[in-house]
Amino acid sequence: MVKNKPQVNIMPFPIQPLLRRSVITPIQRINLINPSSSQFVRVQRAAYSAGHAADESFSAFNERYTQFFEGVQDLFELQRGLNNCFAYDLVPAVPTVEAALRAARRVNDLPTAVRIFEGLKEKVENKGQYQAYLDELKPLRDELGVPTKEEMYGQAI
Numbered sequence: 579m580v581k582n583k584p585q586v587n588i589m590p591f592p593i594q595p596l597l598r599r600s601v602i603t604p605i606q607r608i609n610l611i612n613p614s615s616s617q618f619v620r621v622q623r624a625a626y627s628a629g630h631a632a633d634e635s636f637s638a639f640n641e642r643y644t645q646f647f648e649g650v651q652d653l654f655e656l657q658r659g660l661n662n663c664f665a666y667d668l669v670p671a672v673p674t675v676e677a678a679l680r681a682a683r684r685v686n687d688l689p690t691a692v693r694i695f696e697g698l699k700e701k702v703e704n705k706g707q708y709q710a711y712l713d714e715l716k717p718l719r720d721e722l723g724v725p726t727k728e729e730m731y732g733q734a735i
Contacts, residue, residue, distance in 0.1 A: 640671040647677035653685045660694065669701045672714050679715070683722045691724040 643663045650656045682691035702708045
């Protein structure tokens with residue numbers, strides 16, 4: 579015959595209080611139904627919307643990124659700035675592109691300088707606009723020794 583052994587509680591913590599904590603209180607339920615009443619969601623929305631400059635003008639955009647590229651000290655910072663700059667629905671002005679090219683030279687990264695021109699080619703509406711950028715930036719490209727992808731591989735623009 580098997581004797582009944584006393585049951586040993588192998589869990590180091592009681593289950594009942596844990597279950598009570600996982601039940602949603604009526605106030606929490608209201609916050610799930612109407613998230614705008616939740617303090618956390620309001621703070622999260624404020625932090626999210628504070629990072630965007632929705633009413634920024636084209637000149638303010640270019641001034642901001644020109645200043646950013648003039649202060650770049652490493653490759654990661656330059657590439658992050660270029661990604662952010664080209665993510666907008668705007669084509670950066672020539673002074674902004676000049677600052678980015680000088681930053682690429684300062685961090686000694688020729689591939690990034692070449693990719694700046696590739697990004698410009700993708701952002702502009704037509705080949706004429708791209709050619710205008712190339713013509714405007716020709717003296718700087720010669721000074722810094724930055725070829726375009728087309729010049730390196732003998733492709734037509």
